[in-house]
Amino acid sequence: MRIAFMGTPPFAVPTLAALHAAGHDVAAVYTQPPRPAQRGKKLQKSPVQAWAEEHGLPVRTPRSLKGEEAQAAFAALDLDVAVVAAYGLILPQAILDSPREGCLNVHGSVLPRWRGAAPVQRAILAGDTETGVTIMQMDAGLDTGAMRLVETTPTGRKSAGVLTDELAEMGALMMRRVLSDLHAFPPMPQPDEGATYATKIDKSEARLDFLTSAVQVERQVRAFNPAPGAFFELEGERYKILAAEIVHPSEAVAGAAPGVTLDDALVIACNPGAIRATRIQRQGKPAMDAAELLRGRAIAAGTRLA
Incomplete structure (x- = not known):
């Protein structure tokens, strides 16, 4: 034809x-x-x-x-x-x-x-x-x-x-x-x-909303990978979470404030539940496994992410 x-x-x-x-x-x-x-x-x-x-x-x-x-x-x-x-x-x-x-x-x-x-x-x-x-x-x-x-x-x-x-x-x-x-x-x-x-994706939608459930936050991560990239901010710096898993309820801390890390391995409280970031990209840096990033940039339990 x-x-x-x-x-x-x-x-x-x-x-x-x-x-x-x-x-x-x-x-x-x-x-x-x-x-x-x-x-x-x-x-x-x-x-x-x-x-x-x-x-x-x-x-x-x-x-x-x-x-x-x-x-x-x-x-x-x-x-x-x-x-x-x-x-x-x-x-x-x-x-x-x-x-x-x-x-x-x-x-x-x-x-x-x-x-x-x-x-x-x-x-x-x-x-x-x-x-x-x-x-x-x-x-x-x-x-x-x-x-x-x-x-x-x-x-x-x-x-x-x-x-x-x-x-x-x-x-x-x-x-x-x-x-x-x-x-x-x-x-x-x-x-x-x-x-x-x-409707067309607005970049503002890519900011992770930890006030929603862990299920919804994990969907955000997948929906915005590779672009625009689901992200949180810490001390004025942007971090994109490229992959995450939902944490089993027994591993989450009941009543934890949404957006607060529950340990030093990037388990983050949601509402309800929690996710664990497994792959991440720091602003201006290449993507890497979360464990690799944390060896060079510790994020302690109790850290609030925006």
Whole structure:
């Protein structure tokens, strides 16, 4: 099929790679323009742009698709279908209508649950036992289009990073199957019941809230790993907890003040329960096991973390 691919972050790369390997005619790859990155603020290409250029695919980086010129350039591609995976731009109706088979999206949830920008993180924070991928026929709504294929996977104790990578590989295989025979995967309307919205993650949400239960704090740790990183502050310095485990009730101290360390091994009281930080990153330092950090920076029992 003659396709345009539209995506930006690492999540999108496996789908582009799968469609290229399947022999589809990738007429153009659309991705977000290079952005300033890291301390030097040097412009950095998106992962999708880097992969596409490495494999000789034509790349377009418009800042918007709302203008007539951008829409005419898209229409001129004469596409069978457009494949979208975490592109980051809203597609106007003229873009949605241009390909003969419309636009198909790889969405990282089991729709209609977790429509929106951050489905993986919201699923973890909500304690969902499973999530998955939906291949969706796009319409003008926010992830409201008809579904062509849905598959699920357990969330387990996976971090957002691990789960996102898993869903990216799932989505790539699913999209490849759908495009191999579109008529075998007819669009099915989404049910209205059970729809929720995965609002974009605000950095303020990553501050660990020890006034909540140990279960919820541990979910925060997984949901915000690798970014933005669940953190506490101590003496004006930020520490990101990258992995943690819930402490057995018999190991927690009943009535301990939330946010106070219960021993010198970074067991922290919650409300109720406690967590033990197992991997941590001190501000400006590399990530390491908590035991390694504590050998160089002791945090005694009774220390209050903010």
